[in-house]
Amino acid sequence: MMEIMNAEALKRKRATIGDVARVAGVGTMTVSRVINNHPHVSDSVTKRVQTAIRKLNYKPNPAAQMLNGRPSATIGLIVPDLADPFFATLTHAVQQTAREHKYQVWIAASDSNISIEKTVVDLMMARAVDGILLVSSSPDDQYLKVNLSSGIPMVAIDRALETIQADSIEVENYQGSRSAVDHLIAHGRKKILCLGYNGKQSTIAQRIKGYRDAVKTAGLGTLVDVAEGADPPAIQNLRSALRKHKPDAIFTLNNVSTLHVLEALQELNIGVPSDVAVIGFDDVEAWRVTHPPLTAVRQPVREMGSLAVKILLDRVNNAGSSFTRTTLPTRLILRASCGCSMEQNQ
Amino acid sequence: MMEIMNAEALKRKRATIGDVARVAGVGTMTVSRVINNHPHVSDSVTKRVQTAIRKLNYKPNPAAQMLNGRPSATIGLIVPDLADPFFATLTHAVQQTAREHKYQVWIAASDSNISIEKTVVDLMMARAVDGILLVSSSPDDQYLKVNLSSGIPMVAIDRALETIQADSIEVENYQGSRSAVDHLIAHGRKKILCLGYNGKQSTIAQRIKGYRDAVKTAGLGTLVDVAEGADPPAIQNLRSALRKHKPDAIFTLNNVSTLHVLEALQELNIGVPSDVAVIGFDDVEAWRVTHPPLTAVRQPVREMGSLAVKILLDRVNNAGSSFTRTTLPTRLILRASCGCSMEQNQ
DNA sequence: CTGAAAGCGCTTACAG
């Protein structure tokens, strides 16, 4: 009779803590203690329980554990787009660091869509997750207020939140951009075109500002052609911008723009850097082998991800303390597209 | 008195279904019905409940919902590495298609580590998820047997499972590889080197086989230098392989290898395609702007992702039917690195 | 060191 029940239980559904208790001949409480490594359980009982667990292939039901307020040992990470190498690398770093701290990572992409972002945050907030790492996709972030009040910590990566108090980790967008444009100027370029999209987004805005200040300081004209939307402009628009402005240098605002610009220049048969020099914000592996190799502003992506996890876990484990705002420096990686000769490469 | 309770409830913790019921003056059952869009609820009551929900900012606790066996409307996706453009793009496609079907996607990376993969599968299986999309990182997949018995459907992407019955979607690795090498041969290349890593992995093994057969059929010698581990070999090894074999063409087994080979060739000042021609398995956006633009075997990544979601959701919603095994064709994208002139580009 | 009871926030039969 008992045999039959066991067989059925095994087939029909996962074993429960009750099944384990029955097989081990103890109370459910004791099983719970063993699972959670509580002290004060005799060795012999512990062993019996562990045997039963193995025999039934028992795994605690996380839903039930969560219902009782147990931390899930997972954090959420929300990025705008996983196909962007910048975020893909960030994600990789976050996972690694989280893993070192025995945390799982729930990854999700918002497609730069605030309503998707909202849905995902809701889902994660609903106790599924101990904390959230968010690369916000819109300055319109008041919606977080309600969620944050539930006490789940959150840290903003790449872009600080506008209307919400939270830890944030950013990059020196202004400085990075400025140093790139200054470098172009040092090469004697006079008509420097600033190209990109997503212009309303704060990091991009800062980069544009860096460009503007550099160019103005040098007494040059400002040539900005930046779309506001979150989608990269069509390649035709790019081509016409090039024809219209006839720049002798281009500063692109992120890696996607850089790639597209390079393509357009190639199609139009414009020589780089002979006809126009190029520097892009965001360094990507493939840029060591482009034609020509690209000079780029390198962001400390991995550091950002890793640090973000540490700050978040710190907050998960020790509630208090005031919010931090970290800004990491960028570095200009010199290759050939800016006009530097190949010998000067890193 | 009631006011005080409400205020406290609001502050201390999220509103529960009971809070909503109290405020709306109905039973919890009715609230549940409204939440789940059950029929048979009068309009007036529905409205009262909705008002209460809004007022309390109530959101159902998913843990509680799951405990009661409610599907979570989320599927899991496990890939080896999100920093690899192939998987990043796959992930993007999966998310999009899932979204169209109102499903959320839990994304995780296994780092090509079977024990991490196991942990993640466990976590997802534990009722957190309605189905799993898995890019397996090891042929050693018997561990899934136990999990699968719990009835959560799973479909294998990119690599079929070895020891387990499941739907799978693959790509014509053999054909793709063969056509690439045949093309190199057609260009008159005689010493074709096959380079890569992760050689034990089934997709890579098939690609190697395609290479071997092509080369053998043409009466040429086989030059294979493939590491077994999941980590790309160091660049020094690559350089010494190049010097040792002195190939006049190289076929690389995935995008990471291709990038590294291109770098090594550049460093050694070997002309492509003049000295050695190159074709890589996996097409990547950046390869339109490399020096020279790369000929590559394009995999239908987005289709794979999208189709996988459809197959999985089909299984989630209609249990039965026998397992399918789909194999999608690849396409050779001709650019300059193989020796074709630029004019022939797509 | 161990366990019976109550409860976490929902939902599924069952009644009305």
Added chain:
DNA sequence: CTGAAAGCGCTTACAG
């Protein structure tokens, strides 16, 4: 059309 009861699988006080 609506609700009181029981239960999902755990854990947190409370006893012993």
